[in-house]
Amino acid sequence: MPKKIIYEPSRTLMEFRLLPGLTTKETVLENISLRAPFVYTETDDPKYYLNIPMVAAAMQSVSGVNMAIELAKLGGQAFIYSSQTPKQQATMVEKVKKHKAGFVEPETVPPDMLIADLHNLRNHRGYNTFPVVDNGSRKLLGVITKNDYDYKMHADQKVEERMIARKELVVGVEIEDIKEANKVLKESHQSVLPIVDEKDNLRYLVFRKDIRNHLDNPLEILAENKSLMVTAAINTHDYEDRVPALVEAGVDVLTIDSSDGHSTFQRDTLHWVNKNYPQIPVIGGNIITASGFEFLVEAGAKAVKVGMGGGSICITQEQKGTGRGLATAIIKVAEARDRYYEGTGKYIPVIADGGIVNSKDVVVALAMGADYVMMGRYFARMEESPTEKVTINNSVMKPYWGEGSSRARDWKKARYNQLQFVEGVEGFVHYSGKLRDNLPETLSKIKASMSSVGAATIVELHERAELEVVSALSIREGKAHDIYLPGKDADYSSINWGD
Numbered sequence: 001m002p003k004k005i006i007y008e009p010s011r012t013l014m015e016f017r018l019l020p021g022l023t024t025k026e027t028v029l030e031n032i033s034l035r036a037p038f039v040y041t042e043t044d045d046p047k048y049y050l051n052i053p054m055v056a057a058a059m060q061s062v063s064g065v066n067m068a069i070e071l072a073k074l075g076g077q078a079f080i081y082s083s084q085t086p087k088q089q090a091t092m093v094e095k096v097k098k099h100k101a102g103f104v105e106p107e108t109v110p111p112d113m114l115i116a117d118l119h120n121l122r123n124h125r126g127y128n129t130f131p132v133v134d135n136g137s138r139k140l141l142g143v144i145t146k147n148d149y150d151y152k153m154h155a156d157q158k159v160e161e162r163m164i165a166r167k168e169l170v171v172g173v174e175i176e177d178i179k180e181a182n183k184v185l186k187e188s189h190q191s192v193l194p195i196v197d198e199k200d201n202l203r204y205l206v207f208r209k210d211i212r213n214h215l216d217n218p219l220e221i222l223a224e225n226k227s228l229m230v231t232a233a234i235n236t237h238d239y240e241d242r243v244p245a246l247v248e249a250g251v252d253v254l255t256i257d258s259s260d261g262h263s264t265f266q267r268d269t270l271h272w273v274n275k276n277y278p279q280i281p282v283i284g285g286n287i288i289t290a291s292g293f294e295f296l297v298e299a300g301a302k303a304v305k306v307g308m309g310g311g312s313i314c315i316t317q318e319q320k321g322t323g324r325g326l327a328t329a330i331i332k333v334a335e336a337r338d339r340y341y342e343g344t345g346k347y348i349p350v351i352a353d354g355g356i357v358n359s360k361d362v363v364v365a366l367a368m369g370a371d372y373v374m375m376g377r378y379f380a381r382m383e384e385s386p387t388e389k390v391t392i393n394n395s396v397m398k399p400y401w402g403e404g405s406s407r408a409r410d411w412k413k414a415r416y417n418q419l420q421f422v423e424g425v426e427g428f429v430h431y432s433g434k435l436r437d438n439l440p441e442t443l444s445k446i447k448a449s450m451s452s453v454g455a456a457t458i459v460e461l462h463e464r465a466e467l468e469v470v471s472a473l474s475i476r477e478g479k480a481h482d483i484y485l486p487g488k489d490a491d492y493s494s495i496n497w498g499d
């Protein structure tokens with residue numbers, strides 16, 4: 001006999017709908033706050049709060065330097081993946097910590113490069129502006145943009161023949177502040193301002209088109225010295241090497257990346273980090289049961305990730321037969337969290353992770369008791385994910401693969417030699433453009449749902465949400481139906497035209 005059999009099926013987020021509550025002027029969209037506790041701290045340190053309830057998954061195809069920078073600016077966090085060497089990961093953390101809003105560290109080209117080669121590079125990278133520096137140094141010689149050449153007419157010429165030479169350029173010398181760079185740029189007629197040191201070595205570029213964005217990030221998540229807050233993933237194998245490297249690079253928060261966090265390995269990792277680096281909060285996971293929650297919190301986790309088997313690239317349930325619908329997992333863990341809070345006064349944030357597709361899933365996950373959500377697929381589609389765009393069947397896509405896929409595990413084959421199977425797949429997602437252009441719609445839909453419930457904060461959403469399981473027919477009814485939709489591949493046979 002098994003220890004336990006539960007006959008009530010576990011449920012997914014999409015099986016639920018929110019019932020509306022009383023909407024008031026306090027809960028209109030502009031009064032709604034999406035602020036969420038990121039990790040538990042004894043002093044309830046305001047530094048450890050997110051301004052949007054979304055984080056990007058610790059995955060090779062999702063969370064690199066660009067995603068970590070842009071999402072922190074927009075109020076969330078991207079968890080920098082650990083499926084790379086400690087040194088590579090520490091370099092990523094360092095880049096985010098050193099990032100100065102609006103200051104881009106550009107790719108440079110040499111003066112003797114042919115315009116034909118520059119043109120290919122431009123097509124490949126997607127940048128239009130390249131600073132020209134002396135071979136093997138950072139000495140600024142000029143800047144070349146797409147407006148300075150015609151790739152057919154000038155193909156055989158050298159970059160130095162077409163660039164705007166250094167003596168004709170306005171540059172900023174040792175400028176560290178974006179507002180000051182903005183002033184100099186406004187005085188010039190240029191679209192881009194090179195920033196150099198006293199010896200005229202190139203340091204950064206500041207783009208006119210970027211400035212507005214960088215001056216205006218009211219939700220930015222900052223740590224000490226106005227640097228962006230950075231979170232990085234670790235594993236339960238090499239933490240004694242990895243954590244010191246990440247801390248040295250300036251990491252603020254760590255998260256243990258594992259599909260099954262209810263393990264003594266995870267407890268040992270938590271004990272070790274909490275003993276050696278008590279100033280760095282660690283998020284544990286993933287778990288899907290109340291006992292998993294109690295175990296990890298006892299071991300010292302300052303937040304927990306919840307979910308097993310639901311991710312869009314995940315085949316854990318099929319391969320191992322373990323898992324739980326995300327809705328049930330959140331409910332069980334959030335109940336345990338609330339009991340723990342009543343008993344101890346310590347509020348441990350719960351993160352819903354895996355299979356969250358859109359804003360309606362996010363708000364249902366929050367309503368069930370999650371404090372914020374982790375998403376992979378959603379962020380993999382964005383410009384800032386670390387992958388290159390590809391065109392498939394006339395659609396622009398980006399590759400997306402699981403951390404348990406053979407592609408991700410390739411970084412260190414030896415470790416996984418003992419595993420004879422994969423837990424993740426590799427595929428493609430539709431390219432969606434910049435994060436900054438996509439997030440506002442998602443956030444506004446989340447706020448609109450909260451407004452309907454009558455909740456101005458996520459805490460109020462937890463207290464006031466009423467949810468109901470919906471039938472499959474009810475889900476069908478909730479979509480556009482029984483009309484002809486021009487431009488869509490309609491299944492006419494299923495249209496009910498009525499009497």
Ligand code: IMP
Nearest residue numbers: 057311312314355376377402403404424
């Ligand atoms: P998504 O948002 O539905 O794409 O799910 C992303 C989540 O799937 C991640 O945050 C992980 O928890 C999980 N995940 C990532 N890679 C794998 C894998 O290879 N197998 C199983 N789960 C994975």
